Amino acid sequence: MNESVTLLTIFVLSVFVGIEVISKVSSTLHTPLMSGANAIHGIILLGAIIVTGSTDNAVAVVVGVVAIVLAAVNMVGGFVVTDRMLQMFTRKKPAKKVDA
Amino acid sequence: MPVWVQVAYLVCAVGFILALKGLSGPRTARTGNLIGAVAAVVGCAIPFFYLDLHHVPLILAAIVVGAAGGFVGARRVQMTQMPQMVALFNGVGGGAAALVALLELRELVAADEFAGSVPWFTLLATAFTILVGSVSFAGSVITFLKLQELMTSRPVVFPGLPVVFGLGLLAAVVLAVVTVVNPAEPVGVVLALVGLLIGVLLVLPVGGADVPIVISLLNAFTGLTVAAGGYVLGNTLLLVAGTLVGASGTFLTRLMASAMGRSVANILFGALKGGSTLGAGEASDRPVRSAGPEDVAILLEYADRVIVVPGYGLAVAQAQHTLRELVDVLGEKGVKVDYAIHPVAGRMPGHMNVLLAEAQVPYEQLVEMDDINGDFKNTDVVVVVGANDVVNPAAKTTPGAPIYGMPILNADEAQQIVFLKRSMRPGFAGIENELLFDPKTTLLFGDAKETLGKLLNAVKAL
Numbered sequence: 065m066n067e068s069v070t071l072l073t074i075f076v077l078s079v080f081v082g083i084e085v086i087s088k089v090s091s092t093l094h095t096p097l098m099s100g101a102n103a104i105h106g107i108i109l110l111g112a113i114i115v116t117g118s119t120d121n122a123v124a125v126v127v128g129v130v131a132i133v134l135a136a137v138n139m140v141g142g143f144v145v146t147d148r149m150l151q152m153f154t155r156k157k158p159a160k161k162v163d164a
Numbered sequence: 165m166p167v168w169v170q171v172a173y174l175v176c177a178v179g180f181i182l183a184l185k186g187l188s189g190p191r192t193a194r195t196g197n198l199i200g201a202v203a204a205v206v207g208c209a210i211p212f213f214y215l216d217l218h219h220v221p222l223i224l225a226a227i228v229v230g231a232a233g234g235f236v237g238a239r240r241v242q243m244t245q246m247p248q249m250v251a252l253f254n255g256v257g258g259g260a261a262a263l264v265a266l267l268e269l270r271e272l273v274a275a276d277e278f279a280g281s282v283p284w285f286t287l288l289a290t291a292f293t294i295l296v297g298s299v300s301f302a303g304s305v306i307t308f309l310k311l312q313e314l315m316t317s318r319p320v321v322f323p324g325l326p327v328v329f330g331l332g333l334l335a336a337v338v339l340a341v342v343t344v345v346n347p348a349e350p351v352g353v354v355l356a357l358v359g360l361l362i363g364v365l366l367v368l369p370v371g372g373a374d375v376p377i378v379i380s381l382l383n384a385f386t387g388l389t390v391a392a393g394g395y396v397l398g399n400t401l402l403l404v405a406g407t408l409v410g411a412s413g414t415f416l417t418r419l420m421a422s423a424m425g426r427s428v429a430n431i432l433f434g435a436l437k438g439g440s441t442l443g444a445g446e447a448s449d450r451p452v453r454s455a456g457p458e459d460v461a462i463l464l465e466y467a468d469r470v471i472v473v474p475g476y477g478l479a480v481a482q483a484q485h486t487l488r489e490l491v492d493v494l495g496e497k498g499v500k501v502d503y504a505i506h507p508v509a510g511r512m513p514g515h516m517n518v519l520l521a522e523a524q525v526p527y528e529q530l531v532e533m534d535d536i537n538g539d540f541k542n543t544d545v546v547v548v549v550g551a552n553d554v555v556n557p558a559a560k561t562t563p564g565a566p567i568y569g570m571p572i573l574n575a576d577e578a579q580q581i582v583f584l585k586r587s588m589r590p591g592f593a594g595i596e597n598e599l600l601f602d603p604k605t606t607l608l609f610g611d612a613k614e615t616l617g618k619l620l621n622a623v624k625a626l
Contacts, residue, residue, distance in 0.1 A: 090532075094513035104408065107390065110208045111393050113223055133230035135230065136229070
């Protein structure tokens with residue numbers, strides 16, 4: 065099978081999976097979901113690492129390093145901030161006991 | 165690429181699917197996010213083990229710098245500032261994708277000169293990544309500036325904007341075609357610059373209240389950019405992860421837009437069609453009825469059923485905790501109190517739930533709009549704290565109002581309405597609220613936290 069077609073197949077199937085997995089999300093979780101999805105595309109860090117590590121041109125390395133820094137901010141910041149929000153959603157029960 | 169690498173990428177991709185799946189339910193959300201984080205870290209570690217990477221110390225240093233920056237930002241940001249933080253994280257991701265594609269274009273140009281056999285579709289995907297990544301970066305930066313109020317949050321339109329925008333799009337298409345026919349680095353750089361221009365022009369005309377939808381849309385853009393980048397690099401993990409975010413982001417954008425009763429196209433280009441999203445943004449001097457905390461305390465004390473409508477102003481005043489105490493005290497006195505949460509309360513969809521969760525309000529008390537709208541007519545007192553547009557009847561009665569068609573909370577059907585307001589300034593959408601002048605309405609002026617504190621003491625004293 066042609067490699068391009070394989071990649072295209074993966075793309076099309078992923079579109080359906082992407083829509084399917086979040087089709088029943090409640091509006092309560094819209095903000096963390098958006099922020100979590102945001103963190104996932106921080107995986108571009110992987111691409112930035114590969115392109116930077118496979119060139120020796122000075123300008124290209126500098127551009128690559130900038131890309132790595134930006135991507136790492138996206139990935140790490142995204143997951144940490146999402147966790148911070150979700151932490152507040154889950155610590156309900158102990159808080160309720162304190163009130164009572 | 166060794167087989168174990170491909171399998172490892174597959175495992176990480178499944179991790180991302182589970183992450184998104186988990187994030188869509190309250191009980192599984194935190195675990196889902198953790199799975200996603202682990203998948204991301206593992207995915208990024210893989211190339212170090214199978215590629216002969218150059219500049220490894222430099223790469224690791226860059227990762228540490230970026231990770232530290234992201235971590236500190238994420239820990240320090242206040243919950244009220246969440247929308248602009250998400251916008252910023254999204255923008256840097258888009259920027260990174262565009263830069264990666266520029267570097268990859270360089271490689272492709274070299275390969276093309278050497279063998280002349282780079283498939284046109286790969287070049288097109290590269291051009292797409294450069295362009296849309298730049299759009300996402302510039303658009304997110306403008307979004308950030310608007311939400312952080314470093315620039316006006318009102319729509320910015322200038323004569324000729326549609327023309328410049330159209331020319332920008334045309335230039336982008338031409339440059340993309342040139343990249344496919346005759347790939348060269350300078351063309352890629354110009355394409356990136358055109359992308360930045362388009363991104364700025366795309367977000368400038370969007371009004372403050374609609375900006376959150378744009379964040380979600382740009383998020384989807386970045387996802388697609390990363391997917392295209394994955395195609396160019398032949399990396400299945402990037403392809404799957406980017407596509408998941410692109411698809412779910414697009415779907416989420418449509419969900420949010422429909423919660424506001426608008427189409428995405430209308431949100432983006434509404435201001436261009438004749439300023440319909442421009443509110444006057446000025447305070448009126450029409451007479452209103454105002455009262456003191458003691459009067460409102462009595463009103464609440466003698467009510468059987470109270471609904472609280474919280475808004476962004478509540479969170480800005482950091483008054484969530486005081487509000488929760490007030491609700492608890494009323495509950496002990498036998499008053500049934502719920503919070504009515506509009507889907508777009510706060511500054512991004514679901515934002516209010518996060519803000520109230522921060523104040524440890526039990527989420528059984530948070531009732532979504534569709535479930536509570538029927539209750540307002542049997543409600544004695546509605547307390548509106550720091551909210552405005554989400555109870556503005558203009559959404560139902562005034563065609564042509566910027567928020568016309570947005571589903572609202574039916575606060576106007578209650579027996580009594582109490583507004584806690586700092587001033588008569590209109591809400592985020594910049595339009596006046598008729599409900600403030602309704603004979604059933606009482607206004608309680610002052611800082612939300614201070615006023616709620618006084619109200620709490622007054623209720624306790626009764």
